[in-house]
Amino acid sequence: xxxxxxxxxxxxxxxxxxxxxxxxxxxxxxxxxxxxxxxxxxxxxxxxxxxxxxxxxxxxxxxxxxxxxxxxxxxxxxxxxxxxxxxxxxxxxxxxxxxxxxxxxxxxxxxxxxxxxxxxxxxxxxxxxxxxxxxxxxxxxxxxxxxxxxxxxxxxxxxxxxxxxxxxxxxxxxxxxxxxxxxxxxxxxxxxxxxxxxxxxxxxxxxxxxxxxxxxxxxxxxxxxxxxxxxxxxxxxxxxxxxxxxxxxxxxxxxxxxxxxxxxxxxxxxxxxxxxxxxxxxxxxxxxxxxxxxxxxxxxxxxxxxxxxxxxxxxxxxxxxxxxxxxxxxxxxxxxxxxxxxxxxxxxxxxxxxxxxxxxxxxxxxxxxxxxxxxxxxxxxxxxxxxxxxxxxxxxxxxxxxxxxxxxxxxxxxxxxxxxxxxxxxxxxxxxxxxxxxxxxxxxxxxxxxxxxxxxxxxxxxxxx
Numbered sequence: 339x340x341x342x343x344x345x346x347x348x349x350x351x352x353x354x355x356x357x358x359x360x361x362x363x364x365x366x367x368x369x370x371x372x373x374x375x376x377x378x379x380x381x382x383x384x385x386x387x388x389x390x391x392x393x394x395x396x397x398x399x400x401x402x403x404x405x406x407x408x409x410x411x412x413x414x415x416x417x418x419x420x421x422x423x424x425x426x427x428x429x430x431x432x433x434x435x436x437x438x439x440x441x442x443x444x445x446x447x448x449x450x451x452x453x454x455x456x457x458x459x460x461x462x463x464x465x466x467x468x469x470x471x472x473x474x475x476x477x478x479x480x481x482x483x484x485x486x487x488x489x490x491x492x493x494x495x496x497x498x499x500x501x502x503x504x505x506x507x508x509x510x511x512x513x514x515x516x517x518x519x520x521x522x523x524x525x526x527x528x529x530x531x532x533x534x535x536x537x538x539x540x541x542x543x544x545x546x547x548x549x550x551x552x553x554x555x556x557x558x559x560x561x562x563x564x565x566x567x568x569x570x571x572x573x574x575x576x577x578x579x580x581x582x583x584x585x586x587x588x589x590x591x592x593x594x595x596x597x598x599x600x601x602x603x604x605x606x607x608x609x610x611x612x613x614x615x616x617x618x619x620x621x622x623x624x625x626x627x628x629x630x631x632x633x634x635x636x637x638x639x640x641x642x643x644x645x646x647x648x649x650x651x652x653x654x655x656x657x658x659x660x661x662x663x664x665x666x667x668x669x670x671x672x673x674x675x676x677x678x679x680x681x682x683x684x685x686x687x688x689x690x691x692x693x694x695x696x697x698x699x700x701x702x703x704x705x706x707x708x709x710x711x712x713x714x715x716x717x718x719x720x721x722x723x724x725x726x727x728x729x730x731x732x733x734x735x736x737x738x739x740x741x742x743x744x745x746x747x748x749x750x751x752x753x754x755x756x757x758x759x760x761x762x763x764x765x766x767x768x769x770x771x772x773x774x775x776x777x778x779x780x781x782x783x784x785x786x787x788x789x790x791x792x793x794x795x796x797x798x799x800x801x802x803x
Contacts, residue, residue, distance in 0.1 A: 341365075341366055342366070342467065342468060342703065343365075343366035343367060343368055343467070343468075344360055344365065344366070344367050344368070344467075344468045344469070344470060344699055344703075345367075345368050345370065345465050345467060345468065345469045345470070346367055346368070346369045346370065346469075346470045346472055347370045347461045347464075347469065347470065347471050347472060347473055347481070348370070348371065348471070348472040348473035348474050348477075348677065349369055349370070349371030349373075349386040349387070349448075349456070350386070350387060350388075350472060350473075350474035350677060350688070351387050351418055351474070351677065351685055351688045351689040351692065352472040352474065352676040352677025352678070352688045352689055352691055352692030352695075353369060353371075353386075353470070353472035353473075353474070353676065353677065353692060354369075354386045354387045354417065354418065354444050354448055354689075354692070355416060355417055355418050355689045355690075355692035355693045355696065356470055356472060356676055356692035356693070356695050356696040356699075357369045357448060357451075357454050357696070358417040358447065358448065358451070358696070359414075359415075359417075359692075359693055359696030359697050359700060360453070360696045360699060360700055360703075361448075361451040361453035361454050362415065362451075363700045363704075364453065365453060365699070365700055365703050366453050366454075366455075367453060367454045367455070368454075368455045368457055369386075369448065369454055369455065369456050369457065370457045370459060370460075370461045371384075371386060371456065371457070371458060372458070372459065372460035372461070372478060373458070374458070375458055375459065375460060376460045376478060378390075378476040378478075378650075381476070382645075383441065384458075385441035385442060385444070385445045386441065386444050386445040386448055386456075387418065387421070387440065387441050387444035387445070388437070388441045389435075389437040389440065389441065389685065390476075390500065390650075391498070391500050391501070391565070391620070392501065392615065392685075393427075393434050393435055393436070393437045393440075393605070393607050393615060394429060394432050394433065394434040394435075394605065395408070395419075395422055395432070395433040395434070395435070395685050395686050396432055396433070396684065396686065397431055397432055397433075398431055398432060398433040399431050400762055401755070401758050401759065401762060403716060403737075403738045403739050403740045403742075403743070404684065404686055404687075404716075404737065404738055406716045406738075406761075406762050406765055406766075407686050407687065407690055407716040407717065407738050408433065408686060409762075409766060410690075410715055410716055410717050410765065410766065410769045411686070411689070411690055411693055411717070413766070413769050413770060413773060414693055414697065414769070414773060416689065416690075416693055417444060417447055417448075418444065418685075418686075418689040418692075418693075419686075419689075421440055421443040421444045421447065422435050422440060424439070424440075424443055425437075425439035425440035425443060425609070427606045427607075427608075427609060428527040428606060429527050429528075429605060429606070430518035430519065430522040430527045430528065431518075431522040434605060434606070436607075436608045436609040436610075437607065437608070438608065439608075439609060460478055460480070460481075461481055462478070462480040462481060462484065463480075463481075463484050464481075464484050464485070464488060464673065467672065468672055468674075468699060468703075469672065469673045469674070470673075470674045470675070470676055470692075470695055470696075470699070471485065471673065471674070471675050471676070471679060472675070472676040472677040472679070472692055472695075473653065473677070473679055474677055474678060474679070474688070476650060476651070476652070476653070477653040477679065482653055485653075485655070485679075488667075488670075488673070489655060489656075489659075489660055491655075491656070497622075497649055497650070497651055497652070498565055498620075498649075498650055498651075498652045499565065499566075499567045499620035499621055499622050499647060499648065499649050499650070500620055500621075500645075500647050500648050500649075500650070501615055501616050501617070501618065501619045501620045501621065501647050502615075502616050502619060502621070502628060502632065502643055502645060502646050502647045503607050503613050503614065503615050503616075503643070503644045503645040504604070504613070504614055504616070504638065504641045504642060504643055504644060505612065505613060505641070505642040505643075505644050506611055506612050506613065506614055507612070507642075508640050508641050508642035509529075509604075509614070509637055509638060509640075509641060510636075510637045510638075510639065510640070511529060511637065512637075513531065513636040513637035514529045514530055514531050514532075514604070514636070514637045515529070515530050515532070515591060515592050515593070516528070516529055516530070517530055517589055517590075517592075519587075519588040519589055520588035521588075527605070527606070528603045528604065528605055528617070529603070529604040529614065529637075530589055530591075530601045530602070530603055530604075531601065531602040531603075531604070531635050531636045531637050531638065532586075532591050532598035532599075532600075532601055532636060533584075533598060533599055533600040533601065533602065533635070533636065534598070534599055535599040537599075537600075537634070537636070538579075538580065538584070538599050538600040539576070540634065541600075541631065541634065541635070542572050542576050542579065544630075544631040544634070545568060545569040545572040545623075545631065546569065546572055546573065548569060548623045548624075548627040548631055549623070549624050549626075549627050550567075550569060550622045550623055550624065550627075550649075551622045551623075551624055551648070551649050565620055565683070566620070567620055567621050567622045567623075567647075567649070568583070568618065568619050568620060568621050569621060569622065569623060570622075571583075579600065580599070580600050582618065583603070583617060583618020583619065584600040584601055584602060584618070585600075585601070586598050586599065586600055586601045589601050589603075602616065602617075602619070602635050602638075603616075603617040603618070604616060604617065605617050613644050616632070616647075619632070619647065620647055621647035621648075621649075622647070622648070622649035623647065625646050628643070628646055628647060629643070652678060652735075653678075653679055654678060654679050654680065654681045654735055655675065655679060655680065655681065656681070656733050657675070657680050657681040657724035657725065657733065658724060658725055658726070658727035658728070658731070658733055659733075660675075661675060661680065661724055661725050662725055663710045663711075663718075663721045663722060663725045663726070664694075664695075664698040664708050664710060664721070665680060665691060665694060665695045665698065665721065665724070665725075666698075674695045674698070674699065675691075675695075676688075676691045676692040676694075676695040677689075677691055677692060678735065680724050681723075681724050681733060681734070681735050681736070682720050682723075682724065682735065682736065682737075682738075683735035683736055683737050684737045684738070686738075687720060687737060687738050690716070690717050690720060690738075691720065691721075693717070694711055694717055694721060697776065701776055706776075708776070709772060709775060709776045711769070711772055712744075712768045712769075712772060713743070713744040714743065714744045714745075714746055714761075714764055714765055714768045715743070715765045715768050715769045715772070716738050716742075716743060716765060717769070718744075718768075719738065719742035719743040719744065720738055720742065722742070722744075723736060723742050740758055740761060743761055743765065745757075745761060746764065
């Protein structure tokens with residue numbers, strides 16, 4: 339009897355991580371990635387796990403929630419985190435990477451697994467059998483419609499935006515200074531463009547008056563709060579940016595010894611230091627407006643744009659109405675969702691859901707009822723956030739936070755740093771215990787003797803049987 343295989347739709351961070359976790363346990367995978375046959379508005383290559391927005395995985399400090407999430411994923415042999423570290427760039431306490439080296443590393447690792455068949459075709463309908471929908475931030479219109487029919491809703495989108503990337507040889511670094519905020523990291527990992535009050539006010543005026551790419555009349559302009567276009571932030575008040583991506587605190591200008599009025603930060607975008615990303619400057623301004631406005635920033639007067647900022651539509655579902663803690667559809671558990679489509683936000687969070695889905699399916703294929711990841715961990719807290727909420731409650735994409743992680747302490751600690759230290763300690767202990775409990779000898783090979791387990795039969799049966 340042929341062993342069953344899992345169909346994974348989408349070769350982004352979540353789909354690649356899910357495929358890796360299944361393959362390393364000996365399970366067969368068909369990984370569908372529509373690029374390069376069908377392109378998107380944001381991707382530029384055919385590589386798996388291409389980063390289409392920032393090149394940063396945010397903080398790598400384990401006392402930060404996303405830093406903890408990385409450590410948990412490493413305990414479970416995450417391909418995405420391993421590849422990110424192999425492509426790492428200086429970025430203070432953040433984990434940033436050369437996006438080309440990173441995607442190439444993930445693609446090579448996936449292609450090297452004999453258990454994985456990469457299929458370069460667009461999946462327009464949801465197939466039979468075990469399926470993981472991990473279509474990332476840019477689900478194709480045809481599959482988007484199929485998901486809508488599956489879930490009984492067509493409200494499956496919000497808008498996201500991308501920051502520009504500029505060429506290093508077009509910048510005037512004499513007008514900038516190298517420094518990481520509050521001296522974090524091993525060195526000065528950011529170039530800072532200082533603005534006077536007048537320069538800042540002119541920038542805000544330009545952003546408010548700039549011509550933007552319009553949202554289609556038949557779609558709602560819904561933006562994710564954690565990744566707002568810079569001009570949308572400016573609309574919320576002229577001081578908003580000075581307390582957001584342009585905040586000068588912790589970045590004193592060596593020329594004056596004082597914090598400037600505002601700062602635009604440039605972060606290295608590749609290992610060769612040829613490209614720099616405008617930190618926090620995601621935008622929906624039209625291209626001529628980006629050229630006109632951003633070239634007023636000190637040091638960027640002659641900036642050459644490697645990539646312009648852009649607006650794109652992201653797809654996500656109302657997860658609590660449809661998914662259980664294993665990221666499976668309650669109504670049709672043979673279908674799982676992973677990645678940003680589940681309503682998590684952020685590269686690392688998306689990859690973590692793919693990891694969790696892969697491990698859950700591996701346990702099922704090995705004849706065991708999957709163990710949910712404890713909510714005292716960062717990964718488990720994301721699963722609970724996307725499943726254990728009233729279906730009628732408003733649901734928006736969310737990054738991992740300490741507020742999501744269940745605190746089992748019976749003696750609350752007032753000191754914030756100490757409280758977080760204890761949460762981290764409990765989370766890492768819990769993820770190791772979970773890993774050991776779900777990984778007996780049979781977990782690294784399919785040893786069912788050709789017999790389907792009861793749990794596998796259950797999730798493969800059509801709804802209503």
